[in-house]
Amino acid sequence: TTSELESYLEFGIHLAKLAGPVILEGFNSRFSPERSALLVKKGNTADLVTEWDQKVEKLVRAEIAEKMKDHSFIGEETVAGGEECGLTDAPTWIVDPIDGTTNFVHGFPFVAISIGLTINQEPVMGVIYNPILNQLFTAAKGQGAYLSKIDENPREQGKRLPLSSPHPALPLPTLSMALVAGEYGSDRTTEIIDPKVRSMRNLSAREPSSLAPGRAVGHAHGIRCLGSAAMNMMALAQGQVDVYWEVGCWEWDVCAGIIIIRETGGVVVDGCGREVTDGQLLTGRRFLCVRACSDEKGNTSPEATLAAQT
Ligand code: IPD
Structure with a gap:
C-alpha cells in the first residue's frame, strides 16, 4: 500500500543517515598511514573492496534485521562473503554499501550508498545517498523522485526529478547530440573488455572502424564514466x-x-529493450537507461520515453 511504501522510504532514508557519516569518515581518512590496510583485493586488481564497505554493510544489514524482521536482504559484501541470497517474492532490501569503491579509494567524489527494495521481485523503493556531495536521491513507486540534502524533507524541501528547470524533459536527441555514460567495469578479461572498447570507439569516432566495419554510428557529443x-x-x-x-x-x-x-519518467531496459521490472531482468546484468522524454503534450512518463526510443 501507499502508506507501507512511505514507511519503507522513510526507513531507507534512516539507513542512509546511519551509513553516511561512516562512509564520510572512511573517505576522509583514506590518506592516513593505515590506508593500504583498508584495501582487500577481491577478484582482481580492478575490483576493490575496503573494510569500510564491509563495515557499512554490516551496520545496515543489522538495522534491517532488527526493524524489518520478515524482510530479506541481498548485499554486495554478503554475497562476496559466500552467502547464498537468491531473490524471492518477499520484500527484499538490495544494498550496495559503497557504490564506486574505486572512487572511494582514490578520493574521487562520486561515491554512494545504494538502497533498493523489491516486492514480488519488482524494485519499488530506492534511496541513493552520496555523503561527500550531500546528495540524497529518493523514490517510491507512484510517488515521484526527489533530490534533496540529507537533513531536508525530500518532498517539502527537495527538488522533484526530472528538474523542470533548467532541464525540461526534452525529446530524446539523436545519438549525435547525446551525452552518453558508460563504464569499463571491473572485469578486464579480453572477451569482456574488447567489445566495450569497440562500443566506446563506435560512440566516439567519426569514421568507420576497421575493427567493426560498417558500424560507425555517428559520434555522440561525449562519453562520461x-x-x-x-x-x-x-x-x-x-x-x-x-x-x-x-x-x-x-x-x-x-x-x-x-x-x-522510472519515477522521473525515464526507463531502464535490458539488452533486448525489455523494461527491467522483474527479478529475472534485475539480475540479468545488462542495463540501458534512457532519461525522461515528454510526449507531444509535454507529459513525461516511462511510456513516452519508451515510445521515443523506437
Ligand atoms: C561498481 C561501480 C562501477 C561499475 C561496476 C560496479 P562497486 O560497483 O558501480 O562503476 O562499473 O559494474 O560493480 O564495486 O564500486 O560497488
Whole structure:
C-alpha cells in the first residue's frame, strides 16, 4: 500500500543517515598511514573492496534485521562473503554499501550508498545517498523522485526529478547530440573488455572502424564514466546525461536507481529493450537507461520515453 511504501522510504532514508557519516569518515581518512590496510583485493586488481564497505554493510544489514524482521536482504559484501541470497517474492532490501569503491579509494567524489527494495521481485523503493556531495536521491513507486540534502524533507524541501528547470524533459536527441555514460567495469578479461572498447570507439569516432566495419554510428557529443553505476544513473535522473549503458552491473548496483529513474519518467531496459521490472531482468546484468522524454503534450512518463526510443 501507499502508506507501507512511505514507511519503507522513510526507513531507507534512516539507513542512509546511519551509513553516511561512516562512509564520510572512511573517505576522509583514506590518506592516513593505515590506508593500504583498508584495501582487500577481491577478484582482481580492478575490483576493490575496503573494510569500510564491509563495515557499512554490516551496520545496515543489522538495522534491517532488527526493524524489518520478515524482510530479506541481498548485499554486495554478503554475497562476496559466500552467502547464498537468491531473490524471492518477499520484500527484499538490495544494498550496495559503497557504490564506486574505486572512487572511494582514490578520493574521487562520486561515491554512494545504494538502497533498493523489491516486492514480488519488482524494485519499488530506492534511496541513493552520496555523503561527500550531500546528495540524497529518493523514490517510491507512484510517488515521484526527489533530490534533496540529507537533513531536508525530500518532498517539502527537495527538488522533484526530472528538474523542470533548467532541464525540461526534452525529446530524446539523436545519438549525435547525446551525452552518453558508460563504464569499463571491473572485469578486464579480453572477451569482456574488447567489445566495450569497440562500443566506446563506435560512440566516439567519426569514421568507420576497421575493427567493426560498417558500424560507425555517428559520434555522440561525449562519453562520461563516473565510476559508480548509482551516480551514473542519478546523473541521468537529473537530465545531465541522456543514456547510460553497462553490461556487468549487479542487482545491488542498479536496484535503487531503476525505481528512481522510472519515477522521473525515464526507463531502464535490458539488452533486448525489455523494461527491467522483474527479478529475472534485475539480475540479468545488462542495463540501458534512457532519461525522461515528454510526449507531444509535454507529459513525461516511462511510456513516452519508451515510445521515443523506437
Ligand atoms: C561498481 C561501480 C562501477 C561499475 C561496476 C560496479 P562497486 O560497483 O558501480 O562503476 O562499473 O559494474 O560493480 O564495486 O564500486 O560497488
